[in-house]
Amino acid sequence: MSVLIVGSTALDSIKTPYKENPRLLGGSASHAAVAASFFAPVMLVGIVGDDFPKRYLRLYRRHGIDLKGLQVARGKTFHWAGEYELNMNNRRTLATELGVFETFTPNLPETYRQAPFVLLANIAPALQHHVLDQVRRPRFVIADTMDLWLNIALDDLLKLLRRIDALVLNDSEARQLTKEDNTITAAKKIHRLGPKYVIVKKGEHGALLSAPGGMFISSAYPLNRVVDPTGAGDSFVGGLIGYLAASKGSLEANLKQGMIYGSVVASFCCEGFGLTRTTRVTRDAIEERVSQLGRMVRY
Amino acid sequence: MSVLIVGSTALDSIKTPYKENPRLLGGSASHAAVAASFFAPVMLVGIVGDDFPKRYLRLYRRHGIDLKGLQVARGKTFHWAGEYELNMNNRRTLATELGVFETFTPNLPETYRQAPFVLLANIAPALQHHVLDQVRRPRFVIADTMDLWLNIALDDLLKLLRRIDALVLNDSEARQLTKEDNTITAAKKIHRLGPKYVIVKKGEHGALLSAPGGMFISSAYPLNRVVDPTGAGDSFVGGLIGYLAASKGSLEANLKQGMIYGSVVASFCCEGFGLTRTTRVTRDAIEERVSQLGRMVRY
Numbered sequence: 001m002s003v004l005i006v007g008s009t010a011l012d013s014i015k016t017p018y019k020e021n022p023r024l025l026g027g028s029a030s031h032a033a034v035a036a037s038f039f040a041p042v043m044l045v046g047i048v049g050d051d052f053p054k055r056y057l058r059l060y061r062r063h064g065i066d067l068k069g070l071q072v073a074r075g076k077t078f079h080w081a082g083e084y085e086l087n088m089n090n091r092r093t094l095a096t097e098l099g100v101f102e103t104f105t106p107n108l109p110e111t112y113r114q115a116p117f118v119l120l121a122n123i124a125p126a127l128q129h130h131v132l133d134q135v136r137r138p139r140f141v142i143a144d145t146m147d148l149w150l151n152i153a154l155d156d157l158l159k160l161l162r163r164i165d166a167l168v169l170n171d172s173e174a175r176q177l178t179k180e181d182n183t184i185t186a187a188k189k190i191h192r193l194g195p196k197y198v199i200v201k202k203g204e205h206g207a208l209l210s211a212p213g214g215m216f217i218s219s220a221y222p223l224n225r226v227v228d229p230t231g232a233g234d235s236f237v238g239g240l241i242g243y244l245a246a247s248k249g250s251l252e253a254n255l256k257q258g259m260i261y262g263s264v265v266a267s268f269c270c271e272g273f274g275l276t277r278t279t280r281v282t283r284d285a286i287e288e289r290v291s292q293l294g295r296m297v298r299y
Numbered sequence: 300m301s302v303l304i305v306g307s308t309a310l311d312s313i314k315t316p317y318k319e320n321p322r323l324l325g326g327s328a329s330h331a332a333v334a335a336s337f338f339a340p341v342m343l344v345g346i347v348g349d350d351f352p353k354r355y356l357r358l359y360r361r362h363g364i365d366l367k368g369l370q371v372a373r374g375k376t377f378h379w380a381g382e383y384e385l386n387m388n389n390r391r392t393l394a395t396e397l398g399v400f401e402t403f404t405p406n407l408p409e410t411y412r413q414a415p416f417v418l419l420a421n422i423a424p425a426l427q428h429h430v431l432d433q434v435r436r437p438r439f440v441i442a443d444t445m446d447l448w449l450n451i452a453l454d455d456l457l458k459l460l461r462r463i464d465a466l467v468l469n470d471s472e473a474r475q476l477t478k479e480d481n482t483i484t485a486a487k488k489i490h491r492l493g494p495k496y497v498i499v500k501k502g503e504h505g506a507l508l509s510a511p512g513g514m515f516i517s518s519a520y521p522l523n524r525v526v527d528p529t530g531a532g533d534s535f536v537g538g539l540i541g542y543l544a545a546s547k548g549s550l551e552a553n554l555k556q557g558m559i560y561g562s563v564v565a566s567f568c569c570e571g572f573g574l575t576r577t578t579r580v581t582r583d584a585i586e587e588r589v590s591q592l593g594r595m596v597r598y
Binding site for chain 2: 086181182184205206215216218223225253256257260296297299
């Protein structure tokens, strides 16, 4: 079944001590859509400016991503510039230029409104609401968010939590949202805000699922070398919902397996700048790492 | 089979925003010995002063711990005082009084020298060497360490690495030892310094084993509430070697399973001050959490 994904579609300029990478394809929706495309057909909702490189539209199409919901507006594409320190753990935002995103109102094509799986990737909660208003009875809605929205759009976010099946967020964000120091307790408290499923991302330490059937701990695929972690979280949730949309049977079991697939796609994402590594991955390469990770956690 | 454990035997005064706990039984060897005692007979090597409370000797004995190697010397028992902040993540040392440890020379009773399993718990590497010098052909030697020894006794520690089968250390210590930012690469580099097995502890995020058969990722048992994490790492390695000493079959498979058992004993340790929770645990309670953890990582 198909997945509708809304989020940011951006150009990312990423600087490290070794390399500058201007205007890479980025944004939460781009990473999530490419990740999901390995498993299921994807419909993308977003906006780009008239400066958006044609090669990036071709890249989306090569991944079979439906672009009827991608608006091309006069003006500049959302641009983010950031710099990583040597250890890849600390990043500094150098510039954020909203461009055409400033006036973005998602308007879903008719074919998108029946989407059974919906991913509200990281973007302003008001826009996530706007997309939810237009879909008809989706089977599963998952939302991602970030600290920015906890700080400046908390009310919108809290309303959103009552409309979704699953929330994905970082451990620090889970603690901030619940004012609770313990990550496990924080995850459990989030259920009371609405979502039946809560997924807490812990970067290289994996992720936790809190669900009616109990807790599930998924490990990250261990990497010898991280080139650029930008978009890893988006790749994780994109891979997860793509896997879910392609699977039959128990939702909760599929969510667990989907977290493993999401972790693996995220691991590829970290091995190159922007989407450069992810877009060269094959489904076979994903399956190989999923098997490897399975062997690494079995005892 | 039995386990020989050397390390610090101490009195810990642990302060939190809610409670002061003066002169609890502590030290790396105390935590490790109690943890190992759930699985195998333990022989303890250490030193205490004549101020050491009799009830702590009874506590060791209740756990069947052989105390022939515990010296009681004139003077004060090693005393550590520390304070935790509200979130339990930051701790500050208020006092370290070495007492009788200043002149400690471990001298192994004859019955200890045949010990098949040896745990060199966290203590000065020179003392770990001294114990190794006295044992005869142990089957498996595992050593724990801490950042202090990397800073002030690196040469002794590097020599020790060539004499042991397995090293256990924190992720930050692994990075410091290898001058390598990536934990996975750091673990692999440590093999070149000697140990066939490298176990990197990541606290609430679990632990990694790097072994000839590949990598193994073990998850920590998730806790809603951490009362006092002092001794969790010692409990982990104590539970691990205790399980190992009690198990037949493939060493590497037992190491993996032993990490799970170690994590579970460490989880109990964190739920009370000092050893207060661990000493009330039963083997059944351990097995129950091991099963729960198994269900939480299965997919």
